[in-house]
Amino acid sequence: MKHKKNTFIKIPFRGSGFSYRKNYWISPVVFIVLIALWHLGSTLGFISKLVLPNPTEVVIAFHDLYVTGDLYLHVGASLKRLILGWTLGSILGIIIGFAIGLFSLVRAGLAPIVAAIFPIPKIALLPLFIIWFGIGELSKVNLILFGTLFPTIIATYGAIDNVDRSLIRMGQSFNLTWFSITKKIVFPASLPVILSNMRITAAIAIILIVAAELIAAEKGIGAYIQMAGSLFAIDRLLAGIIILSCMGLIANWLIGFTERKLLKWRNL
Amino acid sequence: MELVVEGVSKTYDDLLVLNQIDLTADEGQIVCIIGPSGCGKSTLLRLMGGLEEPSSGNIKTRGSPPSDCLNALTFIFQDFSLLPWRTVESNISLVLEDHPISNKEKQEIINSVLQRTNLSEFSKRWPRELSGGMKQRVGIARALAVNPSILLMDEPLSALDSQTSEILLNDLIDLWDKQRFTSIYITHNLSEAIRIGHKIVVMSRRPGEVRETVNIEKALKERELRNIELEKYLWDLLKEEAVAAEREIGSET
Numbered sequence: 437m438k439h440k441k442n443t444f445i446k447i448p449f450r451g452s453g454f455s456y457r458k459n460y461w462i463s464p465v466v467f468i469v470l471i472a473l474w475h476l477g478s479t480l481g482f483i484s485k486l487v488l489p490n491p492t493e494v495v496i497a498f499h500d501l502y503v504t505g506d507l508y509l510h511v512g513a514s515l516k517r518l519i520l521g522w523t524l525g526s527i528l529g530i531i532i533g534f535a536i537g538l539f540s541l542v543r544a545g546l547a548p549i550v551a552a553i554f555p556i557p558k559i560a561l562l563p564l565f566i567i568w569f570g571i572g573e574l575s576k577v578n579l580i581l582f583g584t585l586f587p588t589i590i591a592t593y594g595a596i597d598n599v600d601r602s603l604i605r606m607g608q609s610f611n612l613t614w615f616s617i618t619k620k621i622v623f624p625a626s627l628p629v630i631l632s633n634m635r636i637t638a639a640i641a642i643i644l645i646v647a648a649e650l651i652a653a654e655k656g657i658g659a660y661i662q663m664a665g666s667l668f669a670i671d672r673l674l675a676g677i678i679i680l681s682c683m684g685l686i687a688n689w690l691i692g693f694t695e696r697k698l699l700k701w702r703n704l
Numbered sequence: 705m706e707l708v709v710e711g712v713s714k715t716y717d718d719l720l721v722l723n724q725i726d727l728t729a730d731e732g733q734i735v736c737i738i739g740p741s742g743c744g745k746s747t748l749l750r751l752m753g754g755l756e757e758p759s760s761g762n763i764k765t766r767g768s769p770p771s772d773c774l775n776a777l778t779f780i781f782q783d784f785s786l787l788p789w790r791t792v793e794s795n796i797s798l799v800l801e802d803h804p805i806s807n808k809e810k811q812e813i814i815n816s817v818l819q820r821t822n823l824s825e826f827s828k829r830w831p832r833e834l835s836g837g838m839k840q841r842v843g844i845a846r847a848l849a850v851n852p853s854i855l856l857m858d859e860p861l862s863a864l865d866s867q868t869s870e871i872l873l874n875d876l877i878d879l880w881d882k883q884r885f886t887s888i889y890i891t892h893n894l895s896e897a898i899r900i901g902h903k904i905v906v907m908s909r910r911p912g913e914v915r916e917t918v919n920i921e922k923a924l925k926e927r928e929l930r931n932i933e934l935e936k937y938l939w940d941l942l943k944e945e946a947v948a949a950e951r952e953i954g955s956e957t
Contacts, residue, residue, distance in 0.1 A: 602781065602783060602785050603785055603787065605755055605785075606779070606781060606785035608755060609753055609755060609775075609777075609778070609779045610775055610778070610779075610798075610799040610846075610850065611774075611775050611802070612798070612799070612802055613802055616801065616802050620787070620798060620801075621787065624787070624789045625789075699789075701788055701789040701790075701830050701832070702788075702832075
């Protein structure tokens with residue numbers, strides 16, 4: 437390319453793209469279009485009823501669930517196990533994680549055991565837990581507790597390991613007590629990691645409860661899906677799956693809400 | 705209070721970092737320590753502040769701190785070391801909370817140091833909202849809150865742009881003029897050292913040793929912006945080693 441010496445050329449803009457723009461209306465539109473296509477396909481017979489029932493039938497299945505009170509029964513049973521197991525697992529995990537993060541002796545003793553148990557797919561422990569704790573609630577709650585506990589321990593002491601040492605030095609240089617440094621520096625510094633780990637453990641807990649209920653339960657979303665599946669009632673099966681999606685979304689939203697409250701120093 | 709360093713050496717594993725350092729900071733004197741990177745000046749400061757232990761030798765203070773002093777040896781950090789989850793006033797409150805002080809008294813101390821550092825209107829702000837200069841003011845305010853008798857400053861202006869650091873340097877000089885604190889001031893900026901130091905200690909590296917001590921008699925308030933002659937003298941002392949330090953691979957700071 438050769439330009440004459442005295443011609444001026446406007447500098448072309450080449451910095452567009454690769455940046456995220458907010459768009460609020462596109463996702464509901466996509467959602468509605470997908471449902472509409474599904475409905476259309478079903479009504480016109482493109483989609484076999486054996487594979488996928490009409491969305492209206494799923495809505496009716498939902499309605500039935502609600503009217504008969506089964507919604508409350510199944511969701512209630514699953515939620516009870518989830519909340520109990522997840523809360524206990526998280527609290528215990530944070531406590532043990534702090535102990536490992538703060539005391540070398542505890543770390544030397546427990547960290548290898550935690551590392552050894554962590555990779556076991558926890559669902560494999562269900563038969564063992566049924567033998568230990570019986571077929572009832574205890575085996576399921578313990579499974580979720582176990583599944584939540586180990587990731588929480590590892591995330592918590594990892595977070596403590598990554599606390600900015602210069603802040604701890606600062607605390608020491610002002611003669612803060614050990615307890616003050618732990619409470620006012622180490623804990624808030626590791627909180628973001630602990631909270632984002634809670635998102636992951638909430639998802640793990642939902643996976644575990646459904647799996648446990650699919651295998652051995654009379655009540656619960658997993659049991660409901662299992663029953664619907666064995667009766668080829670795909671409308672009810674889908675209703676169960678949608679409930680699971682909602683549970684995951686709500687859990688995620690709750691943790692996001694907590695993050696915004698507790699970590700307001702991070703963002704505007 | 706006076707600070708006396710007697711024959712202090714520090715080794716990490718087998719590496720001799722500081723070798724036989726002797727140094728005195730008299731009451732109300734600002735001692736600047738300059739030297740090429742890797743000469744151990746920050747290590748020396750941490751030793752003086754009791755954050756590390758010398759391998760041999762002694763570090764002592766002489767004289768008693770003021771009666772309302774809560775933390776005799778107090779640091780001001782290069783990276784400010786503010787807690788991002790605490791507001792300006794809460795960051796200052798942090799260093800008072802472990803002492804038996806009433807809430808009213810605490811608030812009075814906080815208000816007083818915020819005023820002395822021109823931060824009063826920012827008391828409820830988060831650190832992330834402040835410029836570097838403002839953050840370091842908070843660091844200074846926090847240090848003043850415990851009424852220290854010796855201030856240990858670790859390159860307090862190095863993270864700031866040159867105009868901001870000029871402003872803060874003048875503020876520090878004004879502050880010294882009012883309170884006459886004793887201070888050890890680490891810097892790699894020669895003109896900064898010449899402006900604020902009553903005594904300049906030049907260190908050499910590998911291992912860190914005191915190479916030369918220069919006293920400046922002129923009162924801080926009367927010094928010119930630059931003293932090219934003295935700067936050149938100091939630079940000549942440092943130059944060779946600064947070049948060597950810059951070419952080093954894998955040196956820790």
